[in-house]
Amino acid sequence: MSRRKAEFSLHGPNLVVRADNAEVLPRLPDGAFTLIYVDPPFNTGRKQSRQTTTSVRAAEGEGDRVGFKGVAYSTLRGALRSYDDAFDDYWGFLEPRLREAWRLLAEDGTLYVHLDYREVHYAKVMLDAIFGRECFLNEIIWAYDFGGRSKSRWPAKHDTILVYVKDPDRYHFDSSAVDREPYMAPGLVTAEKAALGKLPTDVWWHTIVSPTGKEKTGYPTQKPLGVLRRIISASSRPGDWVLDFFAGSGSTGAAAHQLGRRFVCVDTNPEAIKVMRQRLGDAAEVVPGVKKP
Template sequence: MTVEIVHGDSLAVAQGLPDAAFTLVYLDPPFNTGRARTRTSATAPRLGDRATQTGFRGAGYARLREDLRVYDDRFDDYWDFLEPRLREAWRVLAADGTLYLHLDYREAHYAKVLLDALFGRDCFLNEIVWAYDYGAKTKRRWPTKHDTILVYVKDPARYWFDSDAVDREPYMAPGLVTAEKAERGKLPTDVWWHTIVPTTGAERTGYPTQKPEGIVRRMVQASSRPGDRVLDLFAGSGTTGAVASRLGRHATLVDDNPEAIAVMRRRLPDALVTLPG
């Protein structure tokens, strides 16, 4: 299976990809942690200017975005960055395809509301909670130990989902089920208990935002078939490519960070690499 690594801006690269080419699109964008971000749009509409900003669902989306801006002025900067990339991800998604958007608690609630308006609530499939128990803890509040993965399908009547292909996990109370069921394990729910990449783990690359293969594997197993094409617009350490190729899928990995490209080239030595210029 082919893996292509593309060094470039995710929006520019996505705009050059063909329509409906990918069965699965995974986006793990930079989280809006309060760091300064350069605005990608200097002409965002002001409150009341309903006509200048519309989404796939028209004025309803525009109004929601304007209303959310009132509550959090930092949100608009982040959405200016993320929204056009989501539009392109939706365009290149096949009719039976699935989009996974991986966020943390700072943006997940805003994103859910806007994605419902942008793509339609009928296209919403799941909110996956990835829970882990590692890293620094605070005693001033409940420690934050989860990410959110929002799942949307291009066509609710046609999307591909293969529960039989997904790795199973142990029952939390195996004594409450038959021995046969306990032996087989259960299908994961929308809460995934999975450790982060261990410091000394074999898959660790040293890339700071690396996601564990076990998390990405479930998405690829459930929402694509062998021979399908998978796209990751914020590829980072290349986990999506490593998983997809091992499962017999083609993968296109995009990142504009030279460090990420270097890590992916080491991790995926047989990948095709497209460099700037």
């Protein structure tokens, strides 16, 4: 048995892991998760100096990044540096974690990466290199209508969720399990279709978590259960394992539990762990890192 598989077993309960995800991810077993959703820090408020990126596709077996079907790539990040928000090198922080996500996905697995307009374009290039462009499935726009109204530019009222699959010929996707939406022009379809609703497209209109609603935990970056339920319903089956290694308020774990999936949530923030303890209760065991044998 490999060291990674010996250090962590997925035969036990749902887990909330209180640790740095950089320490936890290498100890998780290869191909264990049908779905990985991550909502990493958005790197807001940072000042940027000059940026350059390089992404050179190499011949098979060459380069220092290996993606789907053995296609290799040279170093992607280049000089994406000089950020003064939360990290000196935001992409040096995020890239190795996304590479671990590729390893941890099952052959029919899917990765959802939730970002905003500040970083999503860089993330798209990086994920193309790690997974291969042929494994890019969707760019989902989550649109909402709440908060401040800038008068000096178009107000930013959406996040972007990038969707990548481990194998474009084998990934799991069940549109029949997804909630339906009302037609914007119900008079243009039959009464039967209007009553049934339509399947969502890659643009999702969904409100943020209400500041006064029952779902609100008080965690500042909490995402709505409705968004997570849609993702989990489409890209996993009951009993599958779901991973969120920037777990925050635990919306992924809560939605996974509601839908009969098993989950691992990882976060190092004590406040996040406190919120997840209260929110998930007996649905998960909270552990201080991953125990070695």
